[in-house]
Amino acid sequence: MKCIKCRGKAQIKLPRHNARFCADHFREFFYGQVEKAIKKEKMFSFNDKILVAVSGGKDSLVLWEVLQRLGYHADGLYIDLGISDYSLRSKKLCEDFAYKRSLNLHLLSLPDMLGMGIKGISRKTRRPPCSSCGLIKRYLFNRFSLEFSYQVLATGHNLDDEAATLLGNTMHWQTGYLSRQSPVMPSNHLSMVKKVKPLYRLTEKEAASFAFLNEIDYILEECPMATGASSLIYKNALNYLEQNSPGTKQQFYWGYLKKGKEYFSHAENGIDLISCAKCHQPTVVETCAFCQLLEKIGLEKITLSSNSSTI
Ligand code: Q46
Ligand code: ZN
Ligand code: ZN
Numbered sequence: 015m016k017c018i019k020c021r022g023k024a025q026i027k028l029p030r031h032n033a034r035f036c037a038d039h040f041r042e043f044f045y046g047q048v049e050k051a052i053k054k055e056k057m058f059s060f061n062d063k064i065l066v067a068v069s070g071g072k073d074s075l076v077l078w079e080v081l082q083r084l085g086y087h088a089d090g091l092y093i094d095l096g097i098s099d100y101s102l103r104s105k106k107l108c109e110d111f112a113y114k115r116s117l118n119l120h121l122l123s124l125p126d127m128l129g130m131g132i133k134g135i136s137r138k139t140r141r142p143p144c145s146s147c148g149l150i151k152r153y154l155f156n157r158f159s160l161e162f163s164y165q166v167l168a169t170g171h172n173l174d175d176e177a178a179t180l181l182g183n184t185m186h187w188q189t190g191y192l193s194r195q196s197p198v199m200p201s202n203h204l205s206m207v208k209k210v211k212p213l214y215r216l217t218e219k220e221a222a223s224f225a226f227l228n229e230i231d232y233i234l235e236e237c238p239m240a241t242g243a244s245s246l247i248y249k250n251a252l253n254y255l256e257q258n259s260p261g262t263k264q265q266f267y268w269g270y271l272k273k274g275k276e277y278f279s280h281a282e283n284g285i286d287l288i289s290c291a292k293c294h295q296p297t298v299v300e301t302c303a304f305c306q307l308l309e310k311i312g313l314e315k316i317t318l319s320s321n322s323s324t325i
Contacts, residue, residue, distance in 0.1 A: 026040045065158070069104060132147050161318055
């Protein structure tokens with residue numbers, strides 16, 4: 015098997031592009047796809063301060079690696095969710111990653127800020143763990159970006175994630191979500207930071223190959239709370255289709271962005287955001303869902319301070 019660029023020994027096969035690459039040309043391909051995403055979707059410039067939401071998983075660490083290699087100003091934020099050993103290990107991996115590359119990593123801890131981890135919060139609020147977790151992460155990443163003057167929040171969502179979300183939203187005809195699904199969510203006047211997904215042109219397997227070739231250590235196990243997530247069922251269904259017809263995932267998601275999304279634009283008008291009476295973050299009701307969650311665990315409000323590990 016030969017690299018289609020240099021005719022050297024190929025290490026990676028990409029059936030969806032009908033291509034094979036050696037390690038160097040695969041890296042070139044990977045950087046190229048991220049740069050294309052950034053430029054095509056006008057995600058950010060070299061003047062912007064970017065905050066990367068890192069979890070210790072491959073996608074977010076790969077994204078951070080690529081952004082810093084391309085010369086962007088990118089810092090990381092890790093949120094310790096207090097999920098026993100899983101959180102300890104993933105935090106350590108993020109700290110080691112930042113230390114080896116002399117990058118700035120901010121740390122927030124739910125046990126420190128809220129007095130308990132996701133399990134405890136879920137018990138007190140009677141919400142499923144992933145629902146509390148999603149709400150808390152969205153809120154903290156957004157508020158932290160604004161309070162610490164980041165213009166853009168970047169997440170490691172890849173093509174598999176986005177295609178699976180699209181499939182789920184389509185299966186249930188979630189027209190509001192369909193109208194908003196995008197690799198870029200612009201900022202708004204109501205304290206919403208711009209959010210971007212620079213890996214949306216790359217698959218999970220490609221991110222894993224990049225991590226392997228660049229010796230990026232990441233947490234291999236799934237979060238112990240992730241069992242039974244419907245997104246995994248949609249991913250498996252899409253993997254089956256991709257195996258039999260390479261390119262299906264990208265045709266589905268990129269095709270949606272190009273041709274399908276506009277049909278749902280009317281569905282977006284239904285949401286009127288206001289400022290939360292307590293914390294001034296964007297919300298659709300008087301007190302935002304995060305402040306309601308705080309009330310349920312007996313807290314009035316929180317202040318954010320970064321426990322930075324800056325090298
Ligand atoms: S971290 Fe949080 Fe995920 Fe774990 S508790 Fe659920 S949502 S599964 S991305
Ligand atoms: Zn090559
Ligand atoms: Zn609030």
